[in-house]
Amino acid sequence: MKKQLAFVMAGVMAASMMLTACGGSSSSSEAAGSTAESTGSAAEGEAQGAWAPSKSIDWFCASSPGGGSDIFSRMITDIMTKEGVTSETFLVTNKTDGGGEVVKAQVSETKAGKQADHTLMTFNVGELQPMLLNTDRRIEDFTPIAVMALDKQLLFAGPKSPYQDFQSVIDAIESGKSVNVSGSKGDDEAVYAALLAEMGWTEDQLVYVRHDATSDAITTALGGHSELVIGKPAATSSYVAEGVEASKKLTPVLAFSTERFTGALGEAPILSEVDPNHKDVELPTWRGVCGPKDMSPEAAQFWSDALKKVSETEQWKTEYLEKNQLIGAYMDLEETKEYMTQAQVDYLASIGKAE
Amino acid sequence: MENMQLLFGGFETVFTLQNVSACLLGAVLGLIVGAMPGIGSLAGVALLLPLTYKFDATTAIIMLGSLYYSNMYGGSFSAILLNIPGDSPAIMTSLDGYPMATTRGRPGQALFTANIASFTGGTIGILILTFTGPALADLGLNFGPTEMTALLLVAMTSIGWLVGENPTKGVVLTLFGILMASIGMDTVTGSPRYDFGILQLMGGIPFIPFVIGAVGFAQVIKLMEDRNKVTEGAVTQKLTIRGSLLTRHEVRRLLPPAFRSGVMGTFVGVLPGAGATTGAFLGYAMQKTFKSEEPLGTGAVEGIAACEAANNAAAAGAFAPLLALGIPGSGTGAVLLGGLMMWGLEPGPMLFTNHSDFAWGLIASLYLANLLTLAIALCIIPFLIRILSVPVKYMIPCIVTVCIVGSYSTSNSMYGVIVMFVSGILGYLLDKNGYSTAPMLLAFVLAPLLEKNMRRAFTTSQGDPSVFVDFANHPISAVLMLIFFVIICVPIVKLIIRKVKGSKNTTPAA
Incomplete structure (x- = not known):
């Protein structure tokens, strides 16, 4: 009996200590947050014993294994583990139910507490747009944590296309x-729409043939079933490289950017070069991370800092950004929130759903 | 002959202890993964991808290649023994495989047929891949949205009369399958259809739980119903390897359909997005036009051989666009492609030029994987067929567990399990009323492909339907459309002739 009582007492004491520790850490992390702001350095928050993960982290990815979002999620969690951001394990879960809407609902509605602080989700423009189009969920239902990279498109001519320049x-x-x-579909189509608007063309003059993935779209173009194809560097650069057989070669004809790309893709002019009467069309897509709405500010700060650390590693720069020809664009909590909210406003306006 | 030289170079790459054991490991894992319903090759390759990070690129891709390949073998095991297709191409296998294993009481022969046909089909596929190499991929490029639409129309109209005895019932279920497939996001514009405000339905009905339910779980309900009737005596023949061997006559019956399907399956595999399921289906459809000793669907050797050979050949054919163009023909191909990129190889039109040792190593490893898988499969057949001698009362809970785990694992959620239960009840009711569920499942697989391609074709032609029969610009499509019209018109013309004859016969009498 006494033994049991002793156990209970010990348990209560341990719990209360943990509680006080937590209380203490939240206040100190606020202080840490302010110092971090003043010095502009993120690493200090950690040094002062702010919030840190205390269980395995659930990282959700709304698309299938092997795709862009999956590679993004696994690369980040891999770097975080290697860099010792936390010794806890990351569990990357691919949940594609309801076109990804089910997992978005689950993440956004995770109730405040330990689980909410240990839940993260890969959130790209490709996640945001269908959500805005088909559901009432908005970016305000999440805690935007970071934007990690930007990606731009180019327009290519297929090998059998009669149009080899813009x-x-x-x-x-x-x-x-x-x-x-x-x-x-998704962001590539948005660029197409922007191009139509800039050129003053209609959908019947420049017809968009939607595919599930850029690789399908390229197949169509290589077979001569479409004249042009839109794609991002990662998916297309191998078709532009030197030495590719003429029958399998894509020719970059226009860059959707305000400046030319580098390397073989640099062949493509930007719109203002083709016709000075037009403005450049640029609609960068972004890849980022969000947490549940109820994630504590301390945890959000921790993850924001951790992602900053990731964005500064050599592995991220060479094995992710360079390899996929992405533009590194880390944004902190404030910037991310502003950026994602703006993206939401723009998209809602473009589909006539403005609030 | 340059290709041969390169291939031998490839064999040199493969025949190191490390690579052969990687290939063996891949083959074993692939068989296991393939035999487990619901896991399928996509999840199998995705799950094992991280395992291979420690290897060098060639070894890793050899392992994944053999894994993907042996999956096609494994899928037929559960289809034949339990009537639960391990993956979608195996739906066709279960049509003849399960009756042969149970009503005809020859499970060993059914498995042998499947495996030897798989081997034959696979070998043909790999040989074609070797000799035509990258050129094969160019062939696939000729199939744009218009051509694919015509091909799929031919396939879908033939489902009805292909499976089961009653074409009307077949057509009803084909249409029902199309209806089920249209739930979820519109494939072209991405707007939700028939979701009734339910978040899960927005993403559509997941295929694997649907199949496991409609075929596997329906089977369980049926077993429960007559568990008292069926005694363990159903399979009393001696289940030894000797008792499972095929007769010479059966081997002779097996080879012609396997050859035909092998050649056709390879070309279907090359087509964009068509994949092994379409291959298996068309193989079976083609066999229907040839003579079979026993009617298809009652456990005919030819039926099993036709679809198994086609799906393995298609799996080999799918490597052509993957290697030569960097374009994955299937979800599994996409994961393999992701793997290639992680090892710093750049898939795309330059792969054969820049990394020829690697590309040919992979092709060589397919030969090896094909042989190894056959050997392993033949060794385990005697043990596998013992499954059928397990009393029904133990079988039921086991199959239910497999069904639940399989359907859960597709999306890691209970939604899949619910879909599985509901479609199980549906499948049972259909079966009870003499409707075969296969047309529904096939239509479910093919309908989204048809829709996507048809809408793309119409977008490109700006709504002009004449492109499909435009012989000058789309000759392939025009020929296929001709076949399509013949398929539709023949029964109608026959009916009219019969009516006319009938009225002639009755007039004098009256």
Whole structure:
């Protein structure tokens, strides 16, 4: 009996100590937050014993294994583990139910507490747009943590296409022809829409043939079933490289950017170079991370700092950004929130759902 | 002959102790993963991808290649023995495989047929891949949205009369399958359809739980119903390897369909997005037009051989666009591609040029994997068929567990399990009323492909349907459309002729 009582007492004491420790840490992390702001360094928050993960972390990814989002999630968790950001384990879970909407609901509705602080989700523009289109969930239902990278598109001509530069596309459309462009759904299509708006064309003049993935769109273009194809560098650069057989070669004809790309992709002019009367069309897509709405500010700060650390590692720069030709663009909590909210406002306006 | 030289170079790469054991390991794991319903090759490759990080690129991809490949063998095991297709191509296998194993009481022969046909089909596929190499991939490029639409139309119209005795019932279920497939996000514009405000339905009905339910779980309900009737005596033949061997006559019956399907399956595998399921289906459809000794669907050797050979050949054919163009023909291909990139190889049109040792090493490893898998499969058949001698009362809970785990694992959620239970009840009711569920499942697989391609074709042609029969610009499509019209018109014309004859016969009498 006495033994049991002793156990209970010990348990209560331990619990109360943990509680006080937590209380203490939250106040100290606020202080840490302010110092971090003042010095502009993020690493200090950790040094002062702020919030740190105390159980395994659930990292959700709303698309299938092997895709871009999955690689992004696994690369980050891998670097975090290697860099010793935490000794806890990351469990990357791919949940694709309801086109990814189920897991978004689950993450955003995770109730405040330990689980909420240990739940993260890969959140890209490709996650945001369908969510805004089809559900009432908004970015305000999450805690935006970081934007990690930006990605831009290019327009390519297929090997059998009669239009091997953008000027000839303009001429063809102006002379009353219609031109097909294949591409993936989501952000690539948004760039297409922006191009139409800038050029003053209609959807019948430049026709968009939607595919599930850029690789499908490329197949269509290589087979000569569409004249042009939109894609990002990661998926397309191997078709542009030197030495590719002519029948499998894509020619970059336009860069959706305000400056030219580098390397072989640099061949493509930007819109203002093709026709100085037009403005450049640029609609960078982003890859980022979000947590549940109820994630504590301390945990959010911890993850924001941890992701900053990831963004500064050599592995991230060479094995992720460089390899996929992405632009590194780390944003902290404030910037991320602002950026994602702006993306939401823009997209809602573009689909006529403005609030 | 340059290809041969390169292939021998590839064999040199493969025949190191490390690579052969990687290949062996891949083959064993692939068989296990393939035999487990629900896991399938996609999840199998994805799960094992991290395991291979420690290896060098060639070894790793050899292992994954052999894993992917042996999966196609494994999928037929549960289809034949339990009537639960391990993966979607195996739906066709279960049509003849399960009756042969149970009503005909020849499970060993059914498995042998499946494996030898798989081997034959696979070998043909790999040989074609070797000799045509990258050129094979170019063939696939000729199939744009218009051509794919025509091909799928031919496939889908033939489902009804292909499976089961009653074409009307077949058509009803084909249409029902299309209806089920249209739940979820619109494949082109991404807007939700028939989701009734339920978040899960927005993503559609997941295929694997649907199959496991409609075929496997329905089977369980049926077993429960007549558990008292069926005694363990159903399979009393001696289950030894000797008792499972095929007769010479059966081998002779098996080879012609396996050859035909092997060649056709390879080409289907090369087509964008068509994959092994379409291959298996068309193989079976083709066999229907040839003579079989026993009617298809009652446990005919030809039926098993036709679809098993086609799906393995398609799996080999799918490597052509993957290696030559960097374009994955299937979800599994996409994961393999992701693997290639992680090892710093750049998949795409340059792979054969820049990393030829690697590409040919992979092709060589397919030969090895094919042989190894056959050997392993033949060795375990005697043990596998013992499953059928397990009393039904023990079988039921085991199968239910497999069904639940399999359907849970597709999306890591209970939604899959619910879909499985509901479709199980549906499958049972359909079966009870003489409807075969296979047309529904096939339509479910093919309908989204058809829809996607048809809508793309219409977008490209700006709504002009004449592109499908435009012989000048789309000859492939035009020929396929002709076949399509023949398939539709023949029964109608036959009916009219019969009616006319009938009225002639009755007029004098009246």
